[in-house]
Amino acid sequence: MTRFFRIGALVATTALAGLSGAAMAAPNPFASPSTLALQAPRFDVIHDSDYKPAFLQAMAIQKGEMRRIASNHAAPSFDNTIAAMERSGRMLDRVSLTFYGVYQANTNPTLDKTQSDIAPLLSQHQDSIYLDAKLFKRVETLYNDRAHLDLTPEQAQVLTLYYQQFVHAGAKLSPADQIRLRALNTQISTLETAFQQKLLAATRDGALVVDNKAALAGLDDGSITAFAKNAADRKLPGKWVIPLQNTTQQPDLTDMTDRATREALFKQSWTRAEKGDANDTRATIATLAHARAQKAALFGYPDFASYVLYDQMADTPAAVQHFIAELAPATRTQQDREAARIQETIRKDGQTFTLQPWDWMHYAEQVRKQDYALDENQVKPYFELNTVLRDGVFFAATQLYGITFKQRTDIPVYNPDMMVFEVFDKDGSTLGLMYFDYFKRDNKNGGAWMSNFVGQSRLLGTKPVIYNVANFAKPAAGQPDLISFEDVVTMFHEFGHALHGLFANQTYPMVSGTQVARDFVEFPSQFNEHWALDPTVFAHYARHYKTGAAMPQALVDKIKKAATFNRGYNMGELIAAAQLDMAWHALPASAPQQDVDAFEKAALDKTGLNTALVPTRYRTSYFLHIWSNGYSAGYYAYLWTQMLADDSFAWFREHGGLTRENGQHFRDLILSQGHTQDYGPMFRAFYGKDPDITPMLNHRILGTDPN
Numbered sequence: 119m120t121r122f123f124r125i126g127a128l129v130a131t132t133a134l135a136g137l138s139g140a141a142m143a144a145p146n147p148f149a150s151p152s153t154l155a156l157q158a159p160r161f162d163v164i165h166d167s168d169y170k171p172a173f174l175q176a177m178a179i180q181k182g183e184m185r186r187i188a189s190n191h192a193a194p195s196f197d198n199t200i201a202a203m204e205r206s207g208r209m210l211d212r213v214s215l216t217f218y219g220v221y222q223a224n225t226n227p228t229l230d231k232t233q234s235d236i237a238p239l240l241s242q243h244q245d246s247i248y249l250d251a252k253l254f255k256r257v258e259t260l261y262n263d264r265a266h267l268d269l270t271p272e273q274a275q276v277l278t279l280y281y282q283q284f285v286h287a288g289a290k291l292s293p294a295d296q297i298r299l300r301a302l303n304t305q306i307s308t309l310e311t312a313f314q315q316k317l318l319a320a321t322r323d324g325a326l327v328v329d330n331k332a333a334l335a336g337l338d339d340g341s342i343t344a345f346a347k348n349a350a351d352r353k354l355p356g357k358w359v360i361p362l363q364n365t366t367q368q369p370d371l372t373d374m375t376d377r378a379t380r381e382a383l384f385k386q387s388w389t390r391a392e393k394g395d396a397n398d399t400r401a402t403i404a405t406l407a408h409a410r411a412q413k414a415a416l417f418g419y420p421d422f423a424s425y426v427l428y429d430q431m432a433d434t435p436a437a438v439q440h441f442i443a444e445l446a447p448a449t450r451t452q453q454d455r456e457a458a459r460i461q462e463t464i465r466k467d468g469q470t471f472t473l474q475p476w477d478w479m480h481y482a483e484q485v486r487k488q489d490y491a492l493d494e495n496q497v498k499p500y501f502e503l504n505t506v507l508r509d510g511v512f513f514a515a516t517q518l519y520g521i522t523f524k525q526r527t528d529i530p531v532y533n534p535d536m537m538v539f540e541v542f543d544k545d546g547s548t549l550g551l552m553y554f555d556y557f558k559r560d561n562k563n564g565g566a567w568m569s570n571f572v573g574q575s576r577l578l579g580t581k582p583v584i585y586n587v588a589n590f591a592k593p594a595a596g597q598p599d600l601i602s603f604e605d606v607v608t609m610f611h612e613f614g615h616a617l618h619g620l621f622a623n624q625t626y627p628m629v630s631g632t633q634v635a636r637d638f639v640e641f642p643s644q645f646n647e648h649w650a651l652d653p654t655v656f657a658h659y660a661r662h663y664k665t666g667a668a669m670p671q672a673l674v675d676k677i678k679k680a681a682t683f684n685r686g687y688n689m690g691e692l693i694a695a696a697q698l699d700m701a702w703h704a705l706p707a708s709a710p711q712q713d714v715d716a717f718e719k720a721a722l723d724k725t726g727l728n729t730a731l732v733p734t735r736y737r738t739s740y741f742l743h744i745w746s747n748g749y750s751a752g753y754y755a756y757l758w759t760q761m762l763a764d765d766s767f768a769w770f771r772e773h774g775g776l777t778r779e780n781g782q783h784f785r786d787l788i789l790s791q792g793h794t795q796d797y798g799p800m801f802r803a804f805y806g807k808d809p810d811i812t813p814m815l816n817h818r819i820l821g822t823d824p825n
């Protein structure tokens with residue numbers, strides 16, 4: 119059994135469907151384990167045309183394996199049922215993990231076609247397993263008898279998770295309720311698709327049409343030319359069309375000097391999906407929220423948020439609400455401070471108007487230039503990519519965990535720009551393989567992420583083979599790889615995920631390494647970001663690429679200060695969005711369908727934030743994450759893991775910072791634990807108490823960090 123994660127953008131798929139007869143003329147490279155070190159993918163022999171037949175063959179194989187488990191005449195045992203499911207699907211693991219690694223970072227028309235052909239088949243997998251009554255009966259028998267099975271703690275956890283996943287998918291419902299569930303699932307997925315399609319059209323149609331070039335004052339020539347071309351494409355010659363971004367705030371507002379245009383663009387964004395036309399999403403949302411509440415009620419949950427949070431660290435909507443509410447007062451104070459500073463800037467600009475949300479970005483940029491200016495060209499010569507990787511990212515890991523790295527040039531890669539390292543544990547034994555694919559390409563998804571080509575498991579005898587992917591600008595030939603500080607932080611972040619995968623020390627794949635909840639998985643990565651500015655680590659990697667000189671302290675101070683710019687705004691728009699998400703998914707099934715705007719206003723008023731000046735990052739009517747992207751009742755997760763990361767870094771500070779002893783403690787109790795226990799007890803075992811929000815408040819809102 120497999121869950122495939124792309125950490126960073128969260129694409130999860132699973133596999134198994136009824137296909138057979140995909141006759142193989144020659145052995146497919148995925149048919150047997152790779153003979154390379156640690157079963158690294160055979161990029162030297164894999165062809166694009168190998169993936170699809172491998173998927174079909176692998177799904178057929180796993181289908182047979184699952185059928186044999188379900189129809190086994192022997193009484194269910196942990197080994198013949200749970201461990202057997204964990205052992206199944208080896209070929210599917212190999213092809214899926216390799217395919218999704220390449221598809222997301224180095225795609226082409228053949229891989230795109232493979233994805234569209236395979237995705238629907240893979241998505242049937244979950245249903246075919248989790249609604250298999252015979253299989254569930256075996257799992258349930260074991261679960262009910264678990265106290266007498268003499269299981270290890272990890273086995274008990276794996277059994278419980280299997281049982282919960284079956285139950286959560288509806289295995290325990292009565293036949294009548296299962297029929298109702300299937301109908302609701304169909305209705306929900308139809309509404310989600312309808313929402314997505316309406317929003318896409320509404321966003322396209324919501325672009326601002328400008329008649330007069332003077333209205334574009336402040337924008338650069340490149341943007342103005344692009345807007346003229348948009349207009350020509352839409353058969354609006356002589357005009358300009360400014361397309362909408364997915365967020366409430368629009369990047370072009372920063373440079374626009376014409377206030378009326380700013381207001382018009384902002385209002386186009388805010389009302390994009392509320393025009394009363396065919397693309398208005400409100401009726402869809404009201405029905406969808408109601409259908410989700412009904413689904414939760416089928417399972418006996420009071421609301422959809424409770425249904426979703428059952429396997430998350432936060433556990434209950436009340437815990438999430440409490441957490442967000444604790445962030446609000448300090449954020450409000452900071453918002454008011456920023457608003458006052460901006461109003462003062464407006465006055466000094468000779469204006470008399472009162473600040474509105476469409477003015478914020480424009481005048482905040484002036485504040486940034488006055489108070490926080492950081493010249494990237496001054497900074498970048500101190501951040502040479504290879505030096506940052508070896509003397510920063512690797513150095514911090516060696517200081518903390520004792521692990522070392524050696525480049526391997528003999529391991530095949532899917533792109534020549536990639537680097538591969540073997541990672542050694544403190545005793546010199548091999549821990550895993552680590553690939554880096556850092557440079558931007560046209561055929562790569564945006565952003566940065568981490569995942570595994572091979573997952574760690576003692577049951578399967580596998581060690582971690584992991585990759586980090588990013589989108590840094592590739593230098594011209596012969597030029598140094600100079601990157602921004604933001605890129606440096608990205609490297610530390612993604613390597614934090616990698617450490618979580620490298621230190622995995624589990625028997626069963628289901629609970630290995632980064633196979634953890636959405637509101638836990640960003641904890642190791644956000645924690646690792648902190649080492650980028652640790653004085654010892656920073657001094658070790660931030661050296662001028664030509665002279666080797668350390669960065670002048672004045673420049674270091676500017677980097678630190680720049681990171682605090684506009685933080686009241688940035689945190690406020692996230693908190694508002696998280697609150698809105700939770701409010702919608704706290705509706706009980708008994709509640710009538712809501713008036714979307716009235717509901718939203720009431721929910722935002724309750725946040726205690728200045729949501730008039732700092733509007734929610736996504737309004738209900740265009741909140742794609744929660745209505746069709748799998749983040750329903752989950753938008754809070756990034757903030758939650760910031761609390762865990764910042765609090766853990768505070769623990770390090772209290773205990774002497776960058777030491778092997780501290781690193782070992784964190785590795786033993788967090789990084790090597792996978793999902794072998796619940797997250798609350800895991801955190802308490804590490805720290806001796808529940809997570810405290812104070813370090814996050816200091817670090818991300820108040821700006822009162824100790825150093």
Ligand SMILES: [Zn+2]
Binds near residue numbers: 125126611615640643
């Ligand atoms: Zn991440």
